[in-house]
Amino acid sequence: MSDQQSKIYLTQVMHQRFFPVDYRFSYPVFSLLFDLDRIEAESRSLSLFSIDRFNLLSFNRKDHGPRDGSCLKSWATQLLSSQNIEIGDGSIKLLCFPRILGYAFNPISIWYCYHKDGSLKALICEVNNTFKEHHFYLIHNHGESLSWPVSAVKQKQFHVSPLIGMNGEYHFAFHKPGKRLGVVIREYQDERLMLTASQAGYSYPLKDSQLLYALIRTPLMTFKVMFAIHWQALKIWLRGAQFFPKPKPPKEQIST
Template identity: 50%
Template sequence: MGLADMEDGRLYRTRVMHRRLFPVDYRFIYRVFSLVVDVDRLDALDRRLRLLSVNRFNLLSLDDRDHGARDGTPLRPWAETQLAQAGVDLDGGRIFLLAFPRVLGYVFNPLSLFYCLHRDGSLRAIICEVSNTLGDCHHYVLHNQDQPMDWPVRASQDKLFYVSPFIEMDARYQFRLSEPGQGLSVLIHEYQQSKLMLAASQTGHVRPLTDHELLKAVATMPLMTFKVIFGIHWQALKIWWKGGKYYSKPSSSSEEMN
């Protein structure tokens, strides 16, 4: 049950965990639900589901303005441009987006992933779309020089984008990303001077993408996207209260693809 077997989309009920080890030690966990959707079949989802719409208001919605160029243009041409700059050619292969949907018109996605498959079904790249609460975003393209990538994907990247006011820019990420199938697993470790400083994960299990399952998810996790942004600010307040050092946004912080 891999990505190549997916029709138009899947629902994942998951748990997000953050653990910071120094200089302030804290850990928090919250439940969320995410969608994995084929970016070329969003119109089919829009027609098939009553509770989920595309580019229009509903209880749940997906909007092109929340990802990619963030100007409402389709996601596939944008993704293909990013891939071309990295030397990756999918030859018309499928692209899947992992993200939170809007709930009552609101969403904040700290991390969204574009899984990019070649026409032959092999994984060729993952675009990691990182956003901060200031409205900025940055895209890291994980790839293997236009060659197939093995699951789970293991990759590392220097930190080039300001995310948290309590974490220095001098850091490096390590990713471990599994193929969304029966389960979902996204693991990210952040290191400072080769020392693990932050561990974050999103793990869970698949559910059919139906109106019934969407309603159950909303009923058990109401106002989920509002909870995400509130939780980020609440944890920041606790770090500040515990004496965490504040780092201002650097003026040279890049928002381009890496």
Template identity: 45%
Template structure:
């Protein structure tokens, strides 16, 4: 891998690693048919997949595929069989006709804390050899042990600093209180000193009403043993809080009268690939 001096997220500052830590807040807002909102503070890792062996060797409180206070395990992501993640991502990029030519792949996710983790959403940022963001792979998990990915290209004329706007029809069951006939609309920035992610879930159709808005806003910190220990001290039960929070908020929605939707058969393919003429032409939904 060649270093890219003009890259943004996790540039070779501070520790010298492209990987970093983000501390921030996740907010969920139910918009229809009634208002329901909750938020919680979290910290995430943005891990350059090629740096995992170096991070394992350079940090005392973090390990790759080994137990530690905080850790990253390949089997929590991708094919979930413990194999390396980069070939899996590149396989799906090739299926979408996207060649990043050895460019770097960074994964935003929650780490394991004391051996436990649950990631409702993990995001792969895939860059080409010129360090231009070429595609984003959204990896979604539900509390039934299932997982599905959405792979979306980034327009070739995407302007630096401009928000990345993408969309995809919903194809994977997540919440029992949201219908399947929906469309996701994504608005996010390239991770830099700050992280900003907005995901809207709208009813299907051009005039579909907004049902849900989820945001994740955070600030970057260098990835060191000190920042990892500080993040753990502030959020020692983060994994439990995320899982318990999902079920608690589901109970609150049920008590408010939210309609229950049965769980359908999951998609046959592990990743849905979106080929949208609007994206190919550099146009986006607002």
């Protein structure tokens, strides 16, 4: 399987709370990784997966970026250019959950932005909350290439959970997505580790047989993700975690 070919990753997502409640849970999920320039053509060979139309599994451009259904690569390229990051004719790959029966919720989607010479120029972490709000954290090296594994620290700007405050920072760690996928996010407050979230697993070719296997392994996954967010939050709150009211969303949708 070449690096250019779209992939399906069968993974485990893990959340570990450390303070004020020690609590851990994990569950199986699957993600797709595809080149924004290639996925439409690749989807034509699939029966179970479609672009911008209903299917058992699908990808809809309105779920990402500007949310208006326009070209996602153009939007991302303009965002990068605004920060003096140029990729030329390079590729942008998106890691995300697909829609299942027309529904998707992505707590985080990751855009891998490559220069035409193959070097990684930036990562865009697209974060969604359950209030239908979203925010983008841009990880870059001021126009220079990034080296694998990529690590970065970003001040928290966006409300995700009512059980953890806003005065924190994220420590991101990304391994190059190949045969294996590895993403780790740690949240600190006043140098205290509050939370670790990770996604790790293995890749397979994006084929109908693998999509069907993933659905059998994790049926109705996107519905279960939304349920798990609320169910696990309830259990953490019942264990004594503090409740934080939802603040107003940040004025800027992009943290650079």
